[in-house]
Amino acid sequence: MRKGTFFCIDAHTCGNPVRLVTSGHPDLVGNNMSEKRQDFLANHYWILESLMFEPRGHDMMSGSFLYPPCSDNADAAILFIETSGCLPMCGHGTIGTVTAALESGLLHAKTPGQLILDVPAGQIRVEYEQRDGKVEWVKIYNIASYLAHQDIQINVPGIGELKVDISYGGNYYIIVEPQENYPGLENWSAAQVLQFSPIIRDIINDTVECVHPDDPSVCGASHLLWTGKPQKPGSDGANAVFYGDKAIDRSPCGTGTSARMAQLYARGELSVGQEFTHESIIGSQFVGKVEAATEVAGQPAMMPSIKGWAKVFGKNCITVDDDDPYAFGFQVK
Numbered sequence: 001m002r003k004g005t006f007f008c009i010d011a012h013t014c015g016n017p018v019r020l021v022t023s024g025h026p027d028l029v030g031n032n033m034s035e036k037r038q039d040f041l042a043n044h045y046w047i048l049e050s051l052m053f054e055p056r057g058h059d060m061m062s063g064s065f066l067y068p069p070c071s072d073n074a075d076a077a078i079l080f081i082e083t084s085g086c087l088p089m090c091g092h093g094t095i096g097t098v099t100a101a102l103e104s105g106l107l108h109a110k111t112p113g114q115l116i117l118d119v120p121a122g123q124i125r126v127e128y129e130q131r132d133g134k135v136e137w138v139k140i141y142n143i144a145s146y147l148a149h150q151d152i153q154i155n156v157p158g159i160g161e162l163k164v165d166i167s168y169g170g171n172y173y174i175i176v177e178p179q180e181n182y183p184g185l186e187n188w189s190a191a192q193v194l195q196f197s198p199i200i201r202d203i204i205n206d207t208v209e210c211v212h213p214d215d216p217s218v219c220g221a222s223h224l225l226w227t228g229k230p231q232k233p234g235s236d237g238a239n240a241v242f243y244g245d246k247a248i249d250r251s252p253c254g255t256g257t258s259a260r261m262a263q264l265y266a267r268g269e270l271s272v273g274q275e276f277t278h279e280s281i282i283g284s285q286f287v288g289k290v291e292a293a294t295e296v297a298g299q300p301a302m303m304p305s306i307k308g309w310a311k312v313f314g315k316n317c318i319t320v321d322d323d324d325p326y327a328f329g330f331q332v333k
Contacts, residue, residue, distance in 0.1 A: 002046045002327070006318045008063075009100040013310040014284035015250035018096025019063035021051065021081075022106060032070045033077050034088070034215055037120040040079060041086050046328050048081040050320040053329025059083055059246040062090065064097045066106060070118045075110055076101075077118035083331075084244035088218045089121035089170025091140055091254010091286075091306050098126055099135040099310035119143075121170050121218065139307040140254060144294050145169040145262035146301035148210055154203050156181075159196060164204070167266075168296075169258025169304065172210040172221040173241070174200060178228065185228025185240055190248055190281065197224040197242035213297035225256050235279035245331060251308070252278040252286040258304040261288050265302045272302070 006024040010017070026044040028036035040048075052061045062082035069077050078097055080090040087093075098115065101107035109115050115126040125141040149166040156162050160181040164174050178184035185193075204221050212218035223243045230238040241249040241256045249256070257278040264270040276288040285308075292303040320327050 003321045004047070006047075006051060006320070008051070008316050008318060009104055009312060010314040010316060011096045011100045011310050011312040013092035013096040013251050014280060014286065014308050015282050016092050017060060017062055018093055018100065018310065019051065019057070019061065020097050020100040021063060021065050022104075025065050025067065028067070028079070033067075033079065033118045033120045034217060036067070037079060037086050037088070038217055048086060049329040050327060051318060052081055052083050053331060055326055055329075056318055057083070057329065059244060059331065060248070060250065062093055064090070064093050066097065066101055071116075071123060074116045074118045074123065076107055076115070079120070082244065083247055084222060087120070087171060088215075089119050089124075089143060089255050091142065091170065091256075091258065092249070092251040092308070094119070094124070094126070094140050094254065095138040095308045096310040098128060098138050100312050102128065102130060102135050103133060103312055121215075135310070137307055137309050139305055141291065142254070142258045142304045142306060143170055144296050144301045145258040145304050146296045146299050147263050147266035148172065149208050150266075152204065152208060154200065154207065156196060156200055156203065158199075162200070164200070165263050166204065166208065166210060166221055167259035167263040168210075168212065169260070169262055170255035171223050171259075173223045173225045173256055173259040174204050174221050175225045175227065175260065175263055176200070185226050185238055185281070186231065187228070188226070190240070193226055193240050193242055193248055194246055198245065200224060223256060225253070225260060227260070230279045232279055232283050232285065234277055235285060236277045238279040240281040248281055250280060250282050251284060252280040254286065254306045254308070257286050257288045257306055261290055261304050262302055265290055266300060
């Protein structure tokens with residue numbers, strides 16, 4: 001029987017939704033969040049489908065569950081859910097989850113202003129500022145990020161030849177920069193991003209292998225990051241991230257910003273200590289920073305941080321009953 005009642009806090013991080021599910025947590029099997037993610041995918045995926053897809057969600061819907069920590073030094077653990085699946089890491093989701101959980105009293109830091117969180121991609125550190133009950137900002141010290149593949153040449157029906165990089169920032173991102181057959185995000189519509197992204201993703205996943213050397217369950221290039229000229233003062237770059245089947249991230253994307261900085265760092269265009277303000281398709285901004293140099297399985301990598309904000313705007317109670325023909329969601333293709 002697949003049914004349940006789920007209380008939720010709805011928020012957005014710089015424009016992209018975050019639904020923190022506060023009840024109805026499935027008991028997950030595993031010693032860490034990577035193993036528990038695999039258990040959720042295998043045995044509880046209907047919860048994701050019910051809460052993220054229509055009619056209770058939409059193509060951009062993203063959410064999370066807060067769990068007890070897996071590690072002795074951590075404050076809590078997060079399981080990320082969205083229409084693209086159950087992600088190893090989600091930057092905007094972390095910012096929204098931390099904001100909603102702190103403001104509602106669901107999360108209490110061992111050290112005020114600081115958190116250590118277990119996530120499927122590993123362990124992250126968080127700083128935040130809370131004033132008069134409201135969280136003003138959240139800064140994530142993300143997992144090690146690196147450039148996985150460079151200058152991959154592909155032929156895309158309807159576009160022609162493209163050269164792309166693939167970079168890891170918690171998920172694998174196909175990064176498309178302005179070139180002969182792509183004039184830059186400022187010259188493209190959202191409809192074009194939605195049209196060509198799934199085609200390119202399929203081509204890339206048939207062409208190259210993306211498997212994290214420390215966790216084989218993190219595999220496949222799942223997101224596309226289209227770059228262009230920023231439109232707002234203070235931005236160093238602009239992007240639109242495609243995920244799922246029909247979604248464009250309204251935030252600047254935390255793991256995407258990490259992947260973009262890792263790419264620029266690998267090319268010598270960013271250095272340790274340098275900030276990178278990233279702009280979303282709606283003009284909202286994250287402030288990224290190259291915190292330190294590191295390695296991933298012997299490959300050069302960097303440790304990124306991402307600073308952003310989120311706003312809580314509602315609470316709801318969602319009932320899922322398997323006698324509803326649309327209990328487990330749908331998408332209009």
